Amino acid sequence: MEYSFEKLIAWQESRTLVKEIYVILKDFPRFEQYALCDQIRRAVISISSNIAEGNAKQSHKEKIHFFEIAFGSLMEVCCQIILAKDLEYITPNKYEQIKIRIGKVNKLLSGLKTSLENK
Numbered sequence: 001m002e003y004s005f006e007k008l009i010a011w012q013e014s015r016t017l018v019k020e021i022y023v024i025l026k027d028f029p030r031f032e033q034y035a036l037c038d039q040i041r042r043a044v045i046s047i048s049s050n051i052a053e054g055n056a057k058q059s060h061k062e063k064i065h066f067f068e069i070a071f072g073s074l075m076e077v078c079c080q081i082i083l084a085k086d087l088e089y090i091t092p093n094k095y096e097q098i099k100i101r102i103g104k105v106n107k108l109l110s111g112l113k114t115s116l117e118n119k
Contacts, residue, residue, distance in 0.1 A: 017047065
């Protein structure tokens with residue numbers, strides 16, 4: 001059985017972002033495992049979770065609310081990845097790859113929200 005949120009490209013891209021983030025977190029310093037790494041994990045998981053939860057809501061207003069929460073979590077991940085680059089926990093190349101994925105998810109979330117606002 002497939003749920004409707006699984007068909008959303010925004011959810012699919014956010015899921016890919018989770019996988020990419022988890023891979024890079026393996027290389028963070030051990031002392032960051034319970035600080036920055038945990039914060040990034042919670043935020044990145046929140047993106048796909050809120051897309052799924054929002055998609056299950058009946059009203060457009062509720063859907064938009066959850067998509068906005070997902071966007072907030074996406075911006076949190078973006079900020080944390082910038083900090084990780086500044087701290088030299090990730091390479092500039094890996095940073096650019098993650099920023100591209102964040103940009104894709106951002107555009108897709110914006111499209112979901114706009115399509116609901118226009119209904």
